[in-house]
Amino acid sequence: MSTTSHDMLDVLVIGGGNAALCAALMAREAGASVMLLEAAPREWRGGNSMHTRNLRCMHDAPQDVLVDAYPEEEFWQDLLKVTGGLTDETLARRVIRDSSTCRPWMRKHGVHFQPSLSGALHTARTNAFFMGGGKALVNAFYRSAEKLGVQIRYESPVTRLEVRDGRFLAAQARGPQGEQRIEARTCVLAAGGFESNREWLREAWGQNTHDEWPADNFLIRGTRFNDGALLKFMLQAGADPVGDPTQAHMVAIDARAPLYDGGICTRIDCVSLGVVVNQAAERFYDEGEDFWPKRYAIWGRLVAQQKGQIAWSVIDAKAVGRFMPPVFPGTRANSLPELARQLGLDEAAFMQTLNAYNAACRPGSFDHTALDDCRTEGLTPAKTHWALPIDTPPFLAYAVRPGVTFTYLGLKTDETAAVRFGGEPSPNLFVAGEMMAGNVLGQGYTAGVGMSIGTAFGRIAGTQAAAAALAQEDAHAAA
Secondary structure (H helix, E strand, C coil): CCCCHCEEEEEEECCCHHHHHHHHHHHHCCCCCEEEEEECCCCCCCCHHHHHEEEEECCCCCCEEECECCCHHHHHHHHHHHHHHCCHHHHHHHHHHHCCHHHHHHHHHHEECCCCCCCHHHHHCCCECCCCCCHHHHHHHHHHHHHHCCEECCCCCEEEEEEEEEEEEEEEECCCCEEEEEEEEEEEEECCCCCCCCHHHHHHHCCCCCCCCCHHHEECCCCCCCCCCHHHHHHCCCEEEECHHHCCEEEEEEEECCCCEEEEEECHHHHCCEEEEECCCEECCHHHHHHHHHHHHHHHHHHHCCCCHHHEECCCHHHHHCCCCCCCCEEEECCHHHHHHCCCCCCCHHHHHHHHHHHCCCCCCCCCCCCCCEEEEECCCCCCCCCCCCCCCEEEEEEEEEEEEECCECCCCCCCCCEEEEEEEEEEECHHHHHHHHHCCCCCCCCCHHHHHHCCCHHHHHHHHHHHHHHEEEHHHHH
Protein backbone atom coordinates (compact mmCIF):
# COMPACT_ATOMS: atom_id res chain seq x y z
CA MET A 1 0.00 0.00 0.00
CA SER A 2 1.57 3.27 -1.06
CA THR A 3 -0.71 6.19 -0.23
CA THR A 4 -1.17 9.56 -1.92
CA SER A 5 -0.78 12.75 0.09
CA HIS A 6 -4.49 13.60 0.59
CA ASP A 7 -5.27 10.28 2.26
CA MET A 8 -1.85 9.70 3.79
CA LEU A 9 -1.75 8.04 7.17
CA ASP A 10 -0.89 10.41 10.01
CA VAL A 11 0.83 8.08 12.48
CA LEU A 12 2.35 4.65 11.91
CA VAL A 13 3.09 2.76 15.14
CA ILE A 14 5.49 -0.17 14.85
CA GLY A 15 5.10 -2.68 17.69
CA GLY A 16 2.23 -4.27 19.56
CA GLY A 17 2.95 -4.10 23.30
CA ASN A 18 2.04 -1.61 26.02
CA ALA A 19 4.23 1.26 24.71
CA ALA A 20 2.98 0.87 21.13
CA LEU A 21 -0.65 0.69 22.26
CA CYS A 22 -0.29 3.75 24.52
CA ALA A 23 1.19 5.64 21.55
CA ALA A 24 -1.57 4.51 19.17
CA LEU A 25 -4.34 5.41 21.63
CA MET A 26 -2.91 8.85 22.46
CA ALA A 27 -2.37 9.68 18.77
CA ARG A 28 -5.90 8.58 17.89
CA GLU A 29 -7.38 10.55 20.80
CA ALA A 30 -5.54 13.62 19.44
CA GLY A 31 -7.39 13.24 16.14
CA ALA A 32 -4.73 11.52 14.03
CA SER A 33 -5.33 8.54 11.74
CA VAL A 34 -3.30 5.63 13.13
CA MET A 35 -2.09 2.23 11.92
CA LEU A 36 -0.39 -0.25 14.26
CA LEU A 37 1.84 -3.03 12.92
CA GLU A 38 2.35 -6.02 15.23
CA ALA A 39 4.94 -8.64 14.23
CA ALA A 40 3.19 -11.44 16.12
CA PRO A 41 0.01 -13.25 15.13
CA ARG A 42 -3.11 -12.07 16.97
CA GLU A 43 -2.97 -14.84 19.60
CA TRP A 44 0.59 -13.85 20.59
CA ARG A 45 0.04 -10.09 20.39
CA GLY A 46 1.31 -7.77 23.10
CA GLY A 47 5.06 -8.41 23.17
CA ASN A 48 6.47 -8.73 26.66
CA SER A 49 3.59 -6.70 28.10
CA MET A 50 1.39 -9.79 28.19
CA HIS A 51 3.76 -11.30 30.76
CA THR A 52 3.70 -8.30 33.12
CA ARG A 53 1.75 -7.93 36.33
CA ASN A 54 2.13 -4.37 37.53
CA LEU A 55 3.19 -0.77 37.09
CA ARG A 56 5.46 1.14 39.52
CA CYS A 57 3.63 4.35 40.45
CA MET A 58 4.63 7.50 42.26
CA HIS A 59 1.88 8.79 44.59
CA ASP A 60 1.95 11.35 47.40
CA ALA A 61 -0.91 9.81 49.38
CA PRO A 62 -2.78 6.47 49.44
CA GLN A 63 -4.69 5.85 46.20
CA ASP A 64 -7.23 3.03 45.77
CA VAL A 65 -4.99 -0.08 45.31
CA LEU A 66 -1.81 1.71 46.49
CA VAL A 67 -1.19 2.03 50.22
CA ASP A 68 0.66 4.85 52.01
CA ALA A 69 2.69 7.23 49.80
CA TYR A 70 5.54 6.66 47.34
CA PRO A 71 6.88 10.13 46.58
CA GLU A 72 9.00 11.17 43.60
CA GLU A 73 12.23 11.36 45.56
CA GLU A 74 11.91 7.82 46.95
CA PHE A 75 11.13 6.39 43.49
CA TRP A 76 14.15 8.29 42.12
CA GLN A 77 16.43 6.95 44.89
CA ASP A 78 15.20 3.39 44.25
CA LEU A 79 16.02 3.82 40.55
CA LEU A 80 19.38 5.41 41.32
CA LYS A 81 20.32 2.50 43.57
CA VAL A 82 19.52 -0.29 41.09
CA THR A 83 21.08 1.52 38.11
CA GLY A 84 24.18 2.57 40.04
CA GLY A 85 23.67 6.05 38.58
CA LEU A 86 23.57 4.81 34.96
CA THR A 87 20.39 6.73 34.14
CA ASP A 88 19.36 10.03 32.53
CA GLU A 89 17.87 11.92 35.49
CA THR A 90 15.70 14.23 33.35
CA LEU A 91 14.06 11.30 31.53
CA ALA A 92 13.86 9.17 34.68
CA ARG A 93 12.06 11.93 36.58
CA ARG A 94 9.72 12.42 33.63
CA VAL A 95 8.81 8.72 33.82
CA ILE A 96 8.35 8.95 37.60
CA ARG A 97 6.06 12.00 37.42
CA ASP A 98 4.05 10.57 34.53
CA SER A 99 3.58 7.31 36.46
CA SER A 100 1.45 9.24 38.95
CA THR A 101 -1.12 10.34 36.37
CA CYS A 102 -1.45 7.45 33.92
CA ARG A 103 -3.83 5.13 35.80
CA PRO A 104 -7.06 7.11 35.30
CA TRP A 105 -6.27 7.19 31.56
CA MET A 106 -5.55 3.44 31.56
CA ARG A 107 -8.86 2.81 33.36
CA LYS A 108 -10.66 4.84 30.71
CA HIS A 109 -9.30 2.34 28.17
CA GLY A 110 -10.62 -0.66 30.10
CA VAL A 111 -7.65 -1.56 32.33
CA HIS A 112 -8.62 -2.66 35.85
CA PHE A 113 -6.37 -2.71 38.91
CA GLN A 114 -6.36 -4.86 42.02
CA PRO A 115 -4.54 -4.78 45.37
CA SER A 116 -1.14 -6.51 45.62
CA LEU A 117 -1.27 -10.30 45.54
CA SER A 118 -0.51 -12.06 48.83
CA GLY A 119 2.87 -13.21 47.52
CA ALA A 120 3.84 -9.64 46.65
CA LEU A 121 2.68 -7.60 49.64
CA HIS A 122 6.04 -5.78 49.83
CA THR A 123 5.03 -3.98 46.60
CA ALA A 124 1.60 -2.85 47.86
CA ARG A 125 2.97 0.66 48.38
CA THR A 126 4.90 1.05 45.14
CA ASN A 127 3.16 -1.03 42.44
CA ALA A 128 -0.36 -1.11 41.01
CA PHE A 129 -1.28 -4.63 39.85
CA PHE A 130 -3.35 -5.26 36.71
CA MET A 131 -6.46 -7.34 37.31
CA GLY A 132 -5.95 -10.34 35.04
CA GLY A 133 -2.28 -9.48 34.54
CA GLY A 134 -0.59 -8.10 31.44
CA LYS A 135 -2.70 -10.20 29.06
CA ALA A 136 -5.86 -8.45 30.30
CA LEU A 137 -4.15 -5.05 29.98
CA VAL A 138 -3.09 -5.78 26.39
CA ASN A 139 -6.55 -7.08 25.45
CA ALA A 140 -8.22 -4.00 26.96
CA PHE A 141 -5.95 -1.66 24.99
CA TYR A 142 -6.53 -3.55 21.72
CA ARG A 143 -10.32 -3.45 22.27
CA SER A 144 -10.15 0.28 22.88
CA ALA A 145 -7.88 0.86 19.85
CA GLU A 146 -10.26 -1.07 17.57
CA LYS A 147 -13.25 0.89 18.91
CA LEU A 148 -11.45 4.18 18.25
CA GLY A 149 -10.63 3.19 14.67
CA VAL A 150 -6.93 2.37 14.90
CA GLN A 151 -6.05 0.09 11.96
CA ILE A 152 -4.31 -3.01 13.33
CA ARG A 153 -2.25 -5.43 11.24
CA TYR A 154 -0.87 -8.63 12.73
CA GLU A 155 2.01 -10.77 11.43
CA SER A 156 3.53 -7.62 9.94
CA PRO A 157 7.16 -7.27 11.08
CA VAL A 158 8.99 -4.18 9.87
CA THR A 159 12.54 -4.82 8.74
CA ARG A 160 13.56 -1.41 7.44
CA LEU A 161 12.50 2.21 7.16
CA GLU A 162 13.06 4.88 4.56
CA VAL A 163 14.68 7.76 6.43
CA ARG A 164 16.19 10.85 4.78
CA ASP A 165 18.15 13.42 6.82
CA GLY A 166 16.57 12.13 10.01
CA ARG A 167 13.04 12.35 8.59
CA PHE A 168 10.80 9.27 8.34
CA LEU A 169 9.26 8.65 4.91
CA ALA A 170 7.98 5.06 4.85
CA ALA A 171 8.27 1.59 6.38
CA GLN A 172 8.84 -1.73 4.65
CA ALA A 173 6.59 -4.32 6.28
CA ARG A 174 6.42 -8.03 5.55
CA GLY A 175 2.85 -9.18 6.04
CA PRO A 176 0.55 -12.04 5.05
CA GLN A 177 0.05 -10.20 1.73
CA GLY A 178 3.81 -10.02 1.11
CA GLU A 179 6.09 -6.96 1.18
CA GLN A 180 4.36 -3.63 1.69
CA ARG A 181 5.58 -0.04 1.65
CA ILE A 182 3.64 2.08 4.11
CA GLU A 183 3.96 5.85 4.07
CA ALA A 184 2.96 8.05 7.00
CA ARG A 185 3.49 11.61 8.13
CA THR A 186 5.05 10.40 11.39
CA CYS A 187 6.17 7.13 12.94
CA VAL A 188 6.54 5.70 16.45
CA LEU A 189 9.05 2.88 16.97
CA ALA A 190 8.02 0.55 19.82
CA ALA A 191 9.12 -2.85 18.53
CA GLY A 192 11.07 -4.10 21.56
CA GLY A 193 14.67 -5.11 22.17
CA PHE A 194 16.72 -7.96 20.70
CA GLU A 195 16.31 -10.56 23.44
CA SER A 196 15.01 -13.30 21.13
CA ASN A 197 17.88 -12.84 18.64
CA ARG A 198 20.30 -15.55 19.81
CA GLU A 199 23.00 -14.53 17.33
CA TRP A 200 23.01 -10.94 18.58
CA LEU A 201 23.08 -12.11 22.22
CA ARG A 202 26.07 -14.34 21.40
CA GLU A 203 27.82 -11.47 19.66
CA ALA A 204 27.19 -9.14 22.63
CA TRP A 205 28.25 -11.59 25.35
CA GLY A 206 31.06 -13.31 23.43
CA GLN A 207 33.03 -16.16 25.02
CA ASN A 208 33.95 -16.42 28.69
CA THR A 209 37.16 -17.68 30.33
CA HIS A 210 35.80 -21.25 30.18
CA ASP A 211 35.57 -21.06 26.36
CA GLU A 212 31.77 -21.09 26.68
CA TRP A 213 29.28 -18.89 24.85
CA PRO A 214 27.13 -17.84 27.85
CA ALA A 215 24.25 -16.64 25.66
CA ASP A 216 23.69 -20.21 24.44
CA ASN A 217 22.29 -21.04 27.89
CA PHE A 218 20.01 -18.01 28.23
CA LEU A 219 16.27 -18.60 28.42
CA ILE A 220 13.93 -15.88 27.13
CA ARG A 221 11.20 -15.02 29.62
CA GLY A 222 9.30 -12.98 27.06
CA THR A 223 8.17 -12.99 23.47
CA ARG A 224 9.98 -14.84 20.68
CA PHE A 225 9.10 -11.96 18.29
CA ASN A 226 11.55 -9.37 19.68
CA ASP A 227 14.39 -10.12 17.28
CA GLY A 228 15.76 -6.56 17.19
CA ALA A 229 15.63 -6.31 13.37
CA LEU A 230 14.28 -2.76 13.43
CA LEU A 231 16.63 -1.71 16.25
CA LYS A 232 19.61 -3.03 14.27
CA PHE A 233 18.41 -1.22 11.15
CA MET A 234 18.08 2.08 13.05
CA LEU A 235 21.55 1.80 14.59
CA GLN A 236 23.06 1.06 11.18
CA ALA A 237 21.11 3.99 9.72
CA GLY A 238 22.89 6.35 12.11
CA ALA A 239 20.42 6.76 14.96
CA ASP A 240 22.20 7.67 18.21
CA PRO A 241 22.57 4.58 20.43
CA VAL A 242 22.19 4.33 24.18
CA GLY A 243 23.13 1.50 26.54
CA ASP A 244 25.31 -1.59 26.70
CA PRO A 245 24.28 -4.64 24.60
CA THR A 246 25.04 -7.01 27.52
CA GLN A 247 22.79 -5.13 29.95
CA ALA A 248 19.25 -6.41 30.27
CA HIS A 249 16.40 -7.08 32.66
CA MET A 250 17.75 -10.53 33.45
CA VAL A 251 16.37 -12.76 36.18
CA ALA A 252 17.48 -16.08 37.63
CA ILE A 253 14.63 -18.34 36.52
CA ASP A 254 13.79 -22.02 36.82
CA ALA A 255 16.26 -23.95 34.65
CA ARG A 256 13.32 -26.09 33.46
CA ALA A 257 11.48 -23.08 31.99
CA PRO A 258 10.60 -23.09 28.27
CA LEU A 259 12.94 -21.34 25.84
CA TYR A 260 10.38 -18.55 25.21
CA ASP A 261 7.33 -17.03 26.89
CA GLY A 262 7.73 -18.62 30.34
CA GLY A 263 6.83 -15.24 31.80
CA ILE A 264 6.42 -14.42 35.47
CA CYS A 265 5.72 -17.96 36.68
CA THR A 266 9.27 -19.13 35.92
CA ARG A 267 10.77 -16.88 38.59
CA ILE A 268 12.41 -18.48 41.63
CA ASP A 269 11.67 -16.15 44.56
CA CYS A 270 13.41 -17.93 47.45
CA VAL A 271 16.93 -16.59 46.77
CA SER A 272 16.88 -14.15 49.69
CA LEU A 273 15.72 -16.89 52.08
CA GLY A 274 18.65 -19.27 51.58
CA VAL A 275 21.96 -19.50 49.76
CA VAL A 276 22.85 -19.75 46.08
CA VAL A 277 25.73 -21.97 44.94
CA ASN A 278 27.39 -22.50 41.56
CA GLN A 279 28.77 -25.67 39.89
CA ALA A 280 31.77 -25.55 42.24
CA ALA A 281 29.27 -25.54 45.16
CA GLU A 282 30.44 -22.05 46.15
CA ARG A 283 28.40 -18.99 47.02
CA PHE A 284 29.16 -15.96 44.83
CA TYR A 285 26.98 -13.03 45.99
CA ASP A 286 25.05 -11.59 48.95
CA GLU A 287 21.60 -13.20 48.78
CA GLY A 288 20.22 -10.78 51.38
CA GLU A 289 21.48 -7.49 49.96
CA ASP A 290 18.06 -5.82 49.65
CA PHE A 291 14.36 -6.53 49.25
CA TRP A 292 13.69 -9.05 46.48
CA PRO A 293 11.71 -6.68 44.16
CA LYS A 294 14.76 -4.39 44.07
CA ARG A 295 17.40 -7.11 43.62
CA TYR A 296 15.76 -10.04 41.81
CA ALA A 297 16.84 -8.67 38.42
CA ILE A 298 20.58 -8.75 39.16
CA TRP A 299 20.60 -12.51 39.68
CA GLY A 300 20.23 -13.47 36.02
CA ARG A 301 23.43 -11.57 35.23
CA LEU A 302 25.22 -13.09 38.23
CA VAL A 303 24.29 -16.62 37.10
CA ALA A 304 25.29 -15.76 33.52
CA GLN A 305 28.81 -15.09 34.83
CA GLN A 306 29.10 -18.56 36.45
CA LYS A 307 30.52 -21.60 34.68
CA GLY A 308 27.79 -23.41 32.77
CA GLN A 309 25.42 -20.46 33.42
CA ILE A 310 23.68 -22.43 36.14
CA ALA A 311 23.28 -22.17 39.92
CA TRP A 312 21.11 -23.63 42.68
CA SER A 313 19.00 -21.78 45.25
CA VAL A 314 19.11 -23.84 48.46
CA ILE A 315 16.60 -23.46 51.33
CA ASP A 316 15.32 -25.49 54.26
CA ALA A 317 11.87 -26.11 55.76
CA LYS A 318 11.90 -22.74 57.60
CA ALA A 319 11.69 -20.86 54.29
CA VAL A 320 8.72 -22.79 52.88
CA GLY A 321 5.56 -20.67 52.77
CA ARG A 322 7.47 -17.37 52.88
CA PHE A 323 7.72 -16.91 49.09
CA MET A 324 5.63 -17.38 45.96
CA PRO A 325 5.94 -21.13 45.29
CA PRO A 326 7.51 -22.03 41.91
CA VAL A 327 5.49 -23.90 39.29
CA PHE A 328 7.75 -26.97 39.43
CA PRO A 329 8.71 -28.68 42.71
CA GLY A 330 12.32 -28.37 43.83
CA THR A 331 14.85 -31.14 44.39
CA ARG A 332 14.11 -32.45 47.89
CA ALA A 333 16.30 -34.29 50.41
CA ASN A 334 16.33 -35.08 54.11
CA SER A 335 19.99 -34.20 54.57
CA LEU A 336 22.38 -31.71 52.99
CA PRO A 337 24.86 -34.39 51.77
CA GLU A 338 21.96 -36.19 50.10
CA LEU A 339 20.88 -32.91 48.45
CA ALA A 340 24.42 -32.35 47.09
CA ARG A 341 24.44 -35.86 45.61
CA GLN A 342 21.03 -35.34 43.98
CA LEU A 343 22.24 -32.07 42.44
CA GLY A 344 25.41 -33.69 41.14
CA LEU A 345 27.59 -31.27 43.14
CA ASP A 346 30.80 -32.18 44.95
CA GLU A 347 29.55 -33.27 48.37
CA ALA A 348 32.62 -32.15 50.34
CA ALA A 349 32.68 -28.70 48.70
CA PHE A 350 28.91 -28.28 49.19
CA MET A 351 29.14 -29.22 52.88
CA GLN A 352 32.09 -26.89 53.40
CA THR A 353 30.05 -23.99 51.93
CA LEU A 354 26.91 -24.78 53.94
CA ASN A 355 28.78 -25.42 57.20
CA ALA A 356 30.72 -22.16 56.84
CA TYR A 357 27.50 -20.25 56.13
CA ASN A 358 25.60 -21.83 59.03
CA ALA A 359 28.46 -21.12 61.44
CA ALA A 360 28.61 -17.47 60.31
CA CYS A 361 24.89 -16.75 60.90
CA ARG A 362 24.42 -14.38 63.85
CA PRO A 363 21.25 -14.56 65.97
CA GLY A 364 18.76 -11.78 65.31
CA SER A 365 15.06 -11.00 64.89
CA PHE A 366 14.10 -12.54 61.56
CA ASP A 367 11.63 -10.43 59.58
CA HIS A 368 11.44 -10.91 55.83
CA THR A 369 9.26 -7.77 55.47
CA ALA A 370 12.07 -5.55 56.80
CA LEU A 371 15.84 -5.18 56.41
CA ASP A 372 16.35 -7.26 59.55
CA ASP A 373 19.44 -7.88 61.70
CA CYS A 374 19.90 -11.56 60.77
CA ARG A 375 23.29 -11.50 59.06
CA THR A 376 26.53 -13.40 58.72
CA GLU A 377 29.86 -12.43 60.27
CA GLY A 378 33.33 -13.14 58.91
CA LEU A 379 32.01 -14.71 55.71
CA THR A 380 32.78 -13.72 52.11
CA PRO A 381 30.50 -12.97 50.42
CA ALA A 382 28.44 -11.85 53.40
CA LYS A 383 24.70 -12.33 53.68
CA THR A 384 23.57 -9.03 55.15
CA HIS A 385 19.89 -9.75 55.93
CA TRP A 386 17.60 -12.75 56.49
CA ALA A 387 20.54 -15.04 57.26
CA LEU A 388 19.18 -18.09 59.07
CA PRO A 389 21.12 -21.38 59.30
CA ILE A 390 20.01 -23.97 56.74
CA ASP A 391 19.55 -26.80 59.23
CA THR A 392 15.91 -27.94 59.23
CA PRO A 393 14.89 -30.79 56.89
CA PRO A 394 13.49 -31.26 54.37
CA PHE A 395 16.02 -29.33 52.28
CA LEU A 396 15.08 -27.98 48.84
CA ALA A 397 17.07 -26.74 45.84
CA TYR A 398 15.97 -25.05 42.63
CA ALA A 399 18.26 -25.00 39.59
CA VAL A 400 18.32 -21.55 37.96
CA ARG A 401 19.51 -20.15 34.65
CA PRO A 402 19.61 -16.59 33.27
CA GLY A 403 16.20 -15.51 31.98
CA VAL A 404 16.28 -12.47 29.69
CA THR A 405 13.18 -10.28 29.82
CA PHE A 406 14.40 -7.41 27.65
CA THR A 407 17.68 -5.87 26.49
CA TYR A 408 18.77 -2.31 27.27
CA LEU A 409 20.67 -1.33 24.12
CA GLY A 410 18.41 1.14 22.36
CA LEU A 411 17.93 4.54 20.75
CA LYS A 412 18.88 7.76 22.50
CA THR A 413 16.01 10.17 23.00
CA ASP A 414 14.87 13.22 24.96
CA GLU A 415 11.67 14.38 26.70
CA THR A 416 9.90 14.61 23.32
CA ALA A 417 10.61 10.90 22.58
CA ALA A 418 12.25 11.94 19.27
CA VAL A 419 14.86 9.62 17.76
CA ARG A 420 18.18 11.45 17.51
CA PHE A 421 20.64 11.42 14.63
CA GLY A 422 24.02 12.98 15.40
CA GLY A 423 22.50 14.69 18.42
CA GLU A 424 19.67 16.23 16.38
CA PRO A 425 16.08 15.17 17.09
CA SER A 426 14.09 13.78 14.18
CA PRO A 427 11.07 15.95 13.27
CA ASN A 428 8.76 12.98 12.78
CA LEU A 429 10.29 9.76 14.13
CA PHE A 430 9.68 8.86 17.77
CA VAL A 431 10.58 5.94 20.06
CA ALA A 432 9.02 4.30 23.12
CA GLY A 433 9.24 1.21 25.32
CA GLU A 434 12.12 -1.28 25.26
CA MET A 435 13.66 0.43 22.24
CA MET A 436 14.56 3.43 24.46
CA ALA A 437 14.41 2.03 28.01
CA GLY A 438 18.23 2.11 28.18
CA ASN A 439 18.01 5.91 28.55
CA VAL A 440 16.52 5.30 32.00
CA LEU A 441 17.91 1.83 32.77
CA GLY A 442 21.67 1.69 32.16
CA GLN A 443 21.77 -1.43 34.32
CA GLY A 444 19.69 -3.12 37.02
CA TYR A 445 15.93 -3.17 37.42
CA THR A 446 13.22 -2.66 40.00
CA ALA A 447 9.80 -4.32 39.75
CA GLY A 448 7.29 -2.63 37.47
CA VAL A 449 9.56 0.12 36.13
CA GLY A 450 9.61 -1.26 32.57
CA MET A 451 5.86 -0.68 32.38
CA SER A 452 6.31 2.81 33.84
CA ILE A 453 8.80 3.66 31.08
CA GLY A 454 6.67 2.10 28.33
CA THR A 455 3.49 3.84 29.47
CA ALA A 456 5.12 7.25 29.97
CA PHE A 457 7.06 7.29 26.70
CA GLY A 458 4.33 5.54 24.71
CA ARG A 459 1.97 8.36 25.67
CA ILE A 460 4.59 11.05 24.97
CA ALA A 461 5.50 9.53 21.59
CA GLY A 462 1.85 9.21 20.53
CA THR A 463 1.07 12.81 21.51
CA GLN A 464 4.18 14.18 19.76
CA ALA A 465 3.63 12.09 16.62
CA ALA A 466 0.01 13.23 16.31
CA ALA A 467 0.98 16.90 16.82
CA ALA A 468 3.75 16.67 14.19
CA ALA A 469 1.44 14.88 11.72
CA LEU A 470 -1.43 17.33 12.14
CA ALA A 471 0.94 20.31 11.84
CA GLN A 472 2.24 18.80 8.60
CA GLU A 473 -1.30 18.31 7.37
CA ASP A 474 -2.18 21.93 8.18
CA ALA A 475 0.93 23.19 6.40
CA HIS A 476 0.06 21.04 3.36
CA ALA A 477 -3.53 22.38 3.35
CA ALA A 478 -2.30 25.96 3.65
CA ALA A 479 0.04 25.47 0.70
